[in-house]
Structure formats: structure tokens, C-alpha cells
Amino acid sequence: MANWSSQKAWLENVRSDIRNRMDRTGQYGLDDAMSDELSELSLYDNHPADIGSELFERGKDVALRDLDKLRLQEVDRALDAIDGGTYGVCAECGERIDPDRLEAYPLATLCIDCKRKDEREHPDRSRPIEEEFLTPGFGRTDLDETDNVAFDGEDSLQAVWRFNQRPGYDEEYDYLAQDDYLNDNEGIVDDVEKITNDEYKSQLP
Structure with a gap:
């Protein structure tokens, strides 16, 4: 022993x-x-x-x-x-x-x-466990892939980003496209609705 x-x-x-x-x-x-x-x-x-x-x-x-x-x-x-x-x-x-x-x-x-x-x-949690529920910030009001076209949490986040745009610096909104998930599809249900009028006319014979 x-x-x-x-x-x-x-x-x-x-x-x-x-x-x-x-x-x-x-x-x-x-x-x-x-x-x-x-x-x-x-x-x-x-x-x-x-x-x-x-x-x-x-x-x-x-x-x-x-x-x-x-x-x-x-x-x-x-x-x-x-x-x-x-x-x-x-x-x-x-x-x-x-x-x-x-x-x-x-x-x-x-x-x-x-x-x-x-x-x-079982890694030690350095952040509060509640963040798993709250992430992403708009997760609870994400209406993508549904028939609901309401102004959801994703749209709210994008609106805030646009409001905080710095004139002459962020004019192209490149930072809005950093995450492919934020696709700015406000009011869009089907992919066909993303086609603009000009794109439609350009395809006519």
C-alpha cells in the first residue's frame, strides 16, 4: 500500500x-x-x-x-x-x-x-450557458425558410448595421455580406421573388 x-x-x-x-x-x-x-x-x-x-x-x-x-x-x-x-x-x-x-x-x-x-x-464554460439560447442574437425571431414575411430579428440586425453605416467608408455595405446567413431576404418567401424586374425583362426573347 x-x-x-x-x-x-x-x-x-x-x-x-x-x-x-x-x-x-x-x-x-x-x-x-x-x-x-x-x-x-x-x-x-x-x-x-x-x-x-x-x-x-x-x-x-x-x-x-x-x-x-x-x-x-x-x-x-x-x-x-x-x-x-x-x-x-x-x-x-x-x-x-x-x-x-x-x-x-x-x-x-x-x-x-x-x-x-x-x-x-466537458470543457469549462467561459460564457454563461444562456448564450446558447440567445445566439445568434436574432435566433428566436428568425423567420427564414418559412412562409412568414414579417420583419424578423435578422432584418432588425441588418437595419441597425445600415443605420450605423459610416458615410464614405461603408458605402458598399460589404460588412453586411460577411456572414452568408445574413442574406437580407426581407419580404421574400420563394427564391423566384428575388428576381428583379430588370432581370426578368432581360431574359425575354
Whole structure:
């Protein structure tokens, strides 16, 4: 059985620090209701900006508390694994985790290969998940490929771009054609409707 004494000592110190923070009165600033801390009978009569700083601080305190709870769970799980003899075994493939990896990060539960695979399949989100729903900006009101000829979100975006045209610089609207999807088909349902009168007359015998 491997000697995990240094990892165990580190984990026990981390657990002790977290528990001390949790036990210390007022450490997270969440002992009292927010209205009590503000000395307000009610928050309904306040503009949101009036308590913006206090709301931010409350949210930060909640995040710090929840982060400590999650870290404590990880530490307890690692210490239980040391006591049970399963510490240092990859939770994915069952192979031994490199001791150097555990020395650098005693909470590791995956070997380096499985960790890299996990990061490829589940990359950390650097942007809010809501953006998947909101992208493209006109996605919820995109009426292309339908029989609806209303002024949709795509048309609105193009209208804004035209409004912001810089005289003498963007006269050809080249920047509107950078994305083939923005094809400016306002009022067009069938492709035949894209044919202009001049194009039609030029094809007559």
C-alpha cells in the first residue's frame, strides 16, 4: 500500500480550515436576513440600484459558503478513500494515478489521460450557458425558410448595421455580406421573388 502521509496531512489541514470558517460566527455574513443587515423594514420601496452593492456582497458570501461546502465534500471523499485503500485509483479507468499528480493535487480522482479526455468532452464554460439560447442574437425571431414575411430579428440586425453605416467608408455595405446567413431576404418567401424586374425583362426573347 502506497504511503499517502503527505497528502493526508494536506487534506486534514484543508478540512480543518474549512470547518473553522463554517463554525466561526458571521464568517460568511449570512447570519442575519438581508433586510435586517440593511436596517430596512422592507426592500420593496427601494430601487434595485439602491441596494446593488449589498446584493452583490450577499451573492458573493453565498458563493463562498457553497464553494467551501463542495470542497469539504471532496476532501472528506479523499480522506475516506485513503482510509479505505482506494485512494490514488482513477475513478474512470481504474488505473493508478501518477503519484506526482497526487502530490501536486491531492484531490485528483482521475488519471491525467482520463482528465484530458474529460476536459475535451466537458470543457469549462467561459460564457454563461444562456448564450446558447440567445445566439445568434436574432435566433428566436428568425423567420427564414418559412412562409412568414414579417420583419424578423435578422432584418432588425441588418437595419441597425445600415443605420450605423459610416458615410464614405461603408458605402458598399460589404460588412453586411460577411456572414452568408445574413442574406437580407426581407419580404421574400420563394427564391423566384428575388428576381428583379430588370432581370426578368432581360431574359425575354
